[in-house]
Amino acid sequence: MGKGDHxxxxxxxxxxxxxxxxxxxxxxxxxxxxxxxxxxxxxRFGGLNLVGLVAVVLGALPFLTLLALVEQRWPPLRELDxxxxxxxxxxxAPHPVAVQALGIASEAGGGATAGFIMALAVLWLLIRRxxxxxxxxxxxxxxxxxxVPISKALIGRxxxxxxxxxxxxxxxxxxxxxxxxxxxxxWGALALVGLSAxxxxxxxxxxxxxxxxxxxxxxxxxxxxxxxVSDVLAGWALGTxxxxxxxxxxxxxxxxxxxxxxxxxxxxxxxLGMRIAPRDEAALPDGARSAARIALAGVGTLLLVIGLGLxxxxxxxxxxxxxxxxxxxxxxxxxxxxxxxxxxxxxxxxGGLWAIVATTxxxxxxxxxxxxxxxxxxxxxxxxxxxxLIYAVASxxxxxxxxxxxxLTAGLPAAASYPSGxxxxxxxxxxxxxxxxxxxxxGSWQWAVxxxxxxxxxxxMASRIYLAAHYPTDTLAGLLLGLLWLSGLRHHLRVTRAxxxxxxxxxxxxxx
Numbered sequence: 477m478g479k480g481d482h483x484x485x486x487x488x489x490x491x492x493x494x495x496x497x498x499x500x501x502x503x504x505x506x507x508x509x510x511x512x513x514x515x516x517x518x519x520r521f522g523g524l525n526l527v528g529l530v531a532v533v534l535g536a537l538p539f540l541t542l543l544a545l546v547e548q549r550w551p552p553l554r555e556l557d558x559x560x561x562x563x564x565x566x567x568x569a570p571h572p573v574a575v576q577a578l579g580i581a582s583e584a585g586g587g588a589t590a591g592f593i594m595a596l597a598v599l600w601l602l603i604r605r606x607x608x609x610x611x612x613x614x615x616x617x618x619x620x621x622x623x624v625p626i627s628k629a630l631i632g633r634x635x636x637x638x639x640x641x642x643x644x645x646x647x648x649x650x651x652x653x654x655x656x657x658x659x660x661x662x663w664g665a666l667a668l669v670g671l672s673a674x675x676x677x678x679x680x681x682x683x684x685x686x687x688x689x690x691x692x693x694x695x696x697x698x699x700x701x702x703x704x705v706s707d708v709l710a711g712w713a714l715g716t717x718x719x720x721x722x723x724x725x726x727x728x729x730x731x732x733x734x735x736x737x738x739x740x741x742x743x744x745x746x747x748l749g750m751r752i753a754p755r756d757e758a759a760l761p762d763g764a765r766s767a768a769r770i771a772l773a774g775v776g777t778l779l780l781v782i783g784l785g786l787x788x789x790x791x792x793x794x795x796x797x798x799x800x801x802x803x804x805x806x807x808x809x810x811x812x813x814x815x816x817x818x819x820x821x822x823x824x825x826x827g828g829l830w831a832i833v834a835t836t837x838x839x840x841x842x843x844x845x846x847x848x849x850x851x852x853x854x855x856x857x858x859x860x861x862x863x864x865l866i867y868a869v870a871s872x873x874x875x876x877x878x879x880x881x882x883x884l885t886a887g888l889p890a891a892a893s894y895p896s897g898x899x900x901x902x903x904x905x906x907x908x909x910x911x912x913x914x915x916x917x918x919g920s921w922q923w924a925v926x927x928x929x930x931x932x933x934x935x936x937m938a939s940r941i942y943l944a945a946h947y948p949t950d951t952l953a954g955l956l957l958g959l960l961w962l963s964g965l966r967h968h969l970r971v972t973r974a975x976x977x978x979x980x981x982x983x984x985x986x987x988x
Contacts, residue, residue: 538713539652542706546631546651557704561636564699569640578696579643585659585693590620592834593662596841597669603845608730609669616722620661623718624654638701645702653703656711657718659693664719759850761970770858773964778866781957785874785894788949801947805879808942816942817884824939826932827898835905836860843912852916855969856908862961863904867897870957876950883944896946896954902936903958911962915971 545553568574583589594617601610625648633651648654667686671679694712697703760766792798825831836856843852876894906929913922937951946954966972 536717539710542710553706557706560705561638565638565701568699569642575642578699581692582696585655590658590662600841600845612726616665627652636701636704643700651707652710652714653697653707655697656694656708657715659690660712660715661719663689757849757851759854766968769968774862777960781870782873789876801949804948820939820942823935827902827936832901832905839909852912855971859904859908863900867900879944881944885943885945893946894950895957896940896951898940899937899951899954900957902933903955907962911966
């Protein structure tokens with residue numbers, strides 16, 4: 477029977493032939509019923525892009541409006557800028573402690589801080605094999621570094637003139653505020669990256685914390701008298717626009733690569749690779765018992781350092797030990813020269829506050845990324861925090877005067893020579909790095925790093941003597957403090973040799 481023959485007799489009639497239009501309609505219906513998720517995902521993707529477009533408009537238009545008003549010197553805006561700058565200066569200038577606190581808080585949006593944080597975030601993501609998110613962070617950060625100087629060059633606006641200058645004025649232009657822009661981009665990008673790794677209630681907390689930090693940075697720039705209100709508003713607006721552009725572009729990139737889009741964060745599916753600590757490893761091996769043992773180790777280190785300090789400043793002060801202390805300091809005086817002093821100052825800075833903070837944060841973040849656990853983070857933070865606490869108590873109890881010669885330091889407490897805080901901090905921070913390297917890695921290269929750290933600690937000890945900030949026994953006590961505390965902490969936290977963790981293999985955000 478041919479295709480065109482009709483069925484006769486008792487045979488059931490065949491289904492009527494359908495037009496191409498009807499067949500196409502049925503096929504569309506089947507695709508719709510079977511692909512609801514795809515259409516729903518596409519709808520969410522479109523919604524997210526719309527939100528990104530709105531954010532770009534809301535950020536770019538205020539910036540351009542402020543730019544025009546500042547260029548035209550619009551009187552109401554000038555009056556507001558001047559009134560806020562002078563009013564906050566009158567309020568803040570008489571309080572040095574408040575000025576210092578504002579200066580520290582302001583660094584959360586500083587250029588060096590922004591670059592450091594974004595670089596750490598990119599490295600963390602690369603170690604966790606979230607290469608696409610790492611690319612997002614790198615592009616966002618590099619663009620910020622280009623956008624800030626270009627936007628400042630548009631006008632070249634001078635900084636505010638206030639009655640009492642509380643900080644040194646930056647040399648670049650005032651409009652827009654680079655700190656305000658950087659805080660929006662950096663903390664906003666980190667919040668977006670972290671959203672998919674957190675449960676809903678923590679997402680809200682993260683967004684609120686990021687917004688609060690951005691607001692604090694903006695206020696500090698006003699209170700310190702280095703920016704006008706319009707500068708800060710323009711920085712926020714331009715930062716929001718740039719963040720919206722990179723975020724929208726990233727989402728479109730995911731869509732182009734056929735990755736599913738979710739309304740969380742940047743559109744990445746939550747995955748094991750995005751968990752901050754995916755390993756089932758408790759931060760404290762034995763819970764409260766570990767905490768108690770660590771506390772006892774700290775007390776033991778403190779008592780030993782104090783006991784040695786009492787001997788050095790008491791019975792041993794007029795013995796060969798005391799004479800050796802004073803003789804080394806006098807010998808160091810004969811070695812001084814302007815060139816050597818510059819080198820020594822640079823070495824001494826490696827044990828300063830900001831160097832120690834940066835080292836501690838970097839080691840903790842990268843150790844968490846590699847190990848996938850909170851334990852190395854706790855180890856690093858406790859190493860530095862415990863050292864600071866032990867040093868503070870020991871120096872207060874001993875109260876040893878600094879060497880009675882011309883020192884090359886400024887602002888150091890006169891009766892806090894023993895033990896050396898710089899040496900103790902250097903030993904704790906950089907020593908923690910060595911402990912983690914020797915515990916988690918294999919290879920001869922790690923001993924090269926340990927060798928560099930040993931040289932750094934020795935150079936720090938020599939620099940503190942050269943600057944006449946400490947006696948040799950002070951530096952030895954700082955070294956002993958750091959080593960004993962690290963040893964006890966490593967033992968009780970069980971930071972020992974272990975197999976390298978298996979990195980999560982995730983497609984989304986992973987291999988590109």
